[in-house]
Amino acid sequence: MLPLRVALVVLLLVANILVHVGPLLAVALVKALLPLDRLRKAANPVLAGIAxxxxxxxxxxxxxxxxxxVAVQQHGEVDLRHDGHYLVLANHQSWVDILVLQKAFNRRIPLxxxxxxxxxxxxxLLGLAWWALDFPFMGRHTPKQIARRPELAGRDIEATRRACAKFREIPVAIMNFVEGTRFTPAKHARQGGxxxxxxxxxxxxxxxxxxxMGKGLHSILDVTIAYPGGRPSMIDLLADRVAEIxxxxxxxxxxxxxxxxDYQNDRAFRARFQQWMNGLWREKDAEMERLLAG
Incomplete structure (x- = not known):
């Protein structure tokens, strides 16, 4: 029965992609051809609604x-608005994280x-869908590449600014996996953090x-994701081997x-920012300990 269940889940998810990507790309094409900026902006809620x-x-x-x-706990005052502007910060362990975030927040905050x-x-198909929804595509250059060609860092900064200029005009939740990569014991050991x-x-x-974004963001949503049964792969999820998240x-x-x-050039500001980020991450580490302990 298990192979049949996996096959059925995969088939339905693929069919769902085919059903939604066609209309998404059609609206995106019409948006690109519209002559007035206000008309192009009117297409944004339609695209978000399809997604x-x-x-x-x-x-x-x-x-x-x-x-x-999926057990979601809210701590303190949490004001979720579909027309808000949020920066969502989360830890990253698996591709399953994306499905978890979408399940927790879909239609409760902006796309x-x-x-x-x-x-x-x-x-x-997915690449075109992400493009139609204005997902920013970045170079993600390594420190060694940037050291050899410093202009590469400037390209990613400029891409971020262009994306955020669009986001200031629409309700948005900008998602950032702050660790930059998925957690594994090997990466953790190499970092010695x-x-x-x-x-x-x-x-x-x-x-x-x-x-x-400046003051265009309302607040930060600090999200911690824990898997008590161990870090799952997407196959583990589809095979129904993930009991609880x-x-x-x-x-x-x-x-x-x-x-x-100026994070790039102002050392004092960069130190203050990193100190704040590290403090937030210490709290998140303690929260992970609490979630895993149940």
């Missing part, structure tokens, strides 16, 4: 055919936009978004002193 319908059907398929329980590696544009359950945070991307959500004010600063 949210896509996510909602995915959620129904997973809820109907799998037994995975989440991820910063994607430029190579993902070539993923069949101070965190038990997390990799070291990379502050640069968060700093560039805050600088580009625990999610913690905190809403945080954006420190005013971090909204505008």
């Amino acid at each position: 949210e319908s896509w996510i909602a059907v995915n959620n129904r398929v997973i809820d109907g055919l799998l037994h995975t329980r 989440m936009r991820f910063f994607l590696k430029r190579q993902l544009f070539w993923v069949p 101070p965190y038990r359950h997390l990799l070291k945070p990379k502050s640069g991307g968060v700093a560039f978004v805050l600088d580009a 625990r999610v913690s959500v905190r809403q945080r004010a954006i420190p005013a002193e971090l909204l505008h600063g």
Whole structure:
């Protein structure tokens, strides 16, 4: 029965892609051809609505055919608005994280936009869908590449600014996996960081978004994702081998002193920003410990 269940889930998810990507690309094409900026802006809610319908059907398929329980805990005052502007910060352990975030927040906050590696544009159908939804594609250059060619860093910063200029005009939730890569024990051991359950945070991307968006962001949604049964693969999820996922959500004010600063060239500002980010990550590590302990 298990192979049949996996095949059925995969078939339904693929069919859902085919059903939604066609209308999404059609609206995106019409948007690109419209002569007036206000008409192009009018297409944005339609595109977001199609994407949210896509996510909602995915959620129904997973809820109907799998037994995975997603327990979401909100701490303190959490004001989720579909017309808000949020920066969503989360730890990253698995590709399953994306489905978890979409399940927790779909239609409760604006459509989440991820910063994607430029190579993902070539993923069949999905790459075009992400492009139609204005997901920013980044170079993701290594420190060695940037050291050899410093102009590469400037390209990613400029891409961030262009994306944020669009986001200021629409309700948006900008998603950032701050560790920059998925957690594995090997990566954790190589880093030798101070965190038990997390990799070291990379502050640069968060700093560039805050600088580009300014006061256009309402707040930060600090999300911690824990898998009590161990870090799952997407196959584990589809094969119904993930019993429970625990999610913690905190809403945080954006420190005013971090909204505008030259992270790249101002060492003092960069040190203050990293200190704030490291403090947030220490709290998240403790939250992971609590979630895993149940």
